[in-house]
Amino acid sequence: QFLTGYYWALFDGHGGPEAAIIASNYLHYCIKQKLEEVVGGITEARPPMHLSGRCVCDSDPQFVEEKHIHAEDLVVGALENAFQECDEVIGQEMEATNQTGGCTALAALYFQGKLYVANAGDSRAILVLKDDIVPMSCEFTPETERQRIQHLAFLSPKLLDGEFTRFEFPRRLKGDDVGQKVLYRDYFMEGWGYKMVEKADLKYPLVHGHGKQARLLGTLAVSRGLGDHQLKVIDTNIEVKPFLSCIPKVNVFDFALHDIKEDDVLIMATDGLWDVLCNKEVAHMARSFLAENRTDPHRFSELAECLVCRARGKKRGHQWMLDDSHEASYDDISVFVIPLHNREED
């Protein structure tokens, strides 16, 4: 008996393409392996306490029910474990071949009537439905993960080796600021306070910068992803990896609860697209393009191309510009458009 799934994934490399290449060769294999390991639980609506199916306790099913554990949770767990496994494989491969670098990973799995999207990094997936836009991922950057990163430094100050401050300030402090009270945030704060500046606060901040300029340890623009096992802050012995996490967040969409229309699609793209186009703009383009090209069998890949071209803009003099005269994306841009209708046909 076979269980069939469909898989798509985007990997956005940094510090070289090697990690992204290994990830693209291995992640689907890791996911398949992790799903196979729990297949005895996935095929039942209520997974058994023991994979063998044999109850050790009469009350086992009751405990599983109390914890609200469903087959879906095993798929989520398999994806979470697969990212960890894949990260380890990449670490070993890169060390063995003396290569460096890392990548973000955004993986979509269609399995047993549900769409699972696992994300580690700053790529994004959205569902564009007839009357709705459903975000299927959120971005992990030094800014969105500031509290997790600062908390780790609070718990293990050694990780900063005396070279960084864990506090966030609106800008890098200078000598003139010492002795003054300036705006700051510590790990436990969503709000801001004022702090009397000491000399140690002049160190480079653990998380620094704003928006696309935000950096983790002055080094990385993302806070989750695969690889980077060897990555150290330049001219120091400080490792980025414990702050950089390979753990994905998994979102689930149950097709049984929605009436999927002919032009409904899943759009997955790297930050190169989302830096210059918002969800609404992308959804608007998708809906109008697909409506105008309903008989074209290649309309989905053409829409992906069209989105890339829009984000890349047009050359005007020395600059690439969007149609609305904003600056275009200088980053690499990858886009998948995946039709959701007639899912079970082939």
Added chain:
Amino acid sequence: QFLTGYYWALFDGHGGPEAAIIASNYLHYCIKQKLEEVVGGITEARPPMHLSGRCVCDSDPQFVEEKHIHAEDLVVGALENAFQECDEVIGQEMEATNQTGGCTALAALYFQGKLYVANAGDSRAILVLKDDIVPMSCEFTPETERQRIQHLAFLSPKLLDGEFTRFEFPRRLKGDDVGQKVLYRDYFMEGWGYKMVEKADLKYPLVHGHGKQARLLGTLAVSRGLGDHQLKVIDTNIEVKPFLSCIPKVNVFDFALHDIKEDDVLIMATDGLWDVLCNKEVAHMARSFLAENRTDPHRFSELAECLVCRARGKKRGHQWMLDDSHEASYDDISVFVIPLHNREED
């Protein structure tokens, strides 16, 4: 020049009333002090980089704007710092007087046209408006905070002193489970997986039980609150405190964005109420009680009494029962009902 604020708070003690008593005497003082410390920033729409107001850098206002820092963020920061300060005071007082115990804390502050609700524990605040129910807090329990708690044990395994396992299982494992694959979750998992049971997995789980029975280290039913500095797991040297956090989550409601009606209220209550009545039931009772007693000047405190009576139920034989024949609340029940209309009148 004076800034006026209004403050209400609920403290639900455990292991004796002492921590709750100290907290009720000190928290408002800590909040006042923390607000006074940043008052120079609160009175401006855009807080200055330096509390003195003197720019060290011409670009300071630009950095503050980029970080989207507003006066509201200083109030949130002041509340976060006040909880930490109050927790330290409680720790010192309790040690000096050789007392033990802790408490949850739910504090509401009306300040400059906004309502701030800071919560550490399992009490709850909701706004009951004419056409809407707005949750102003979420509960912090060993169940809702499982991943934070497990992650801390992963980072600092010494904290468990070899006596607990950080893994979650649907039930406590027994000798018969060793060598079998059973359902489990680690810190990085929202989903579930199967794990081959080893002898070490038979230890008591860090987070165990379900719903109201969930316990942190077999000891506490809440994962955030004030006090408990001396609390150790019975018969061990394991301290609960690093897992128990005093950090509140602050929610903000801006009255300028809402049209507040005559019967709109803030309801704050301990878990004794929410264990047996859901938000909708409480809102329904509040709306109908207030509509029926519109001329009664004591209707708000009478509604609070009425909610307590409803949750306590009626004695039938040896049991206290709700009107719908479910079991009533055996826990202590405290309720505040705070009218929101005509806020600026006195």
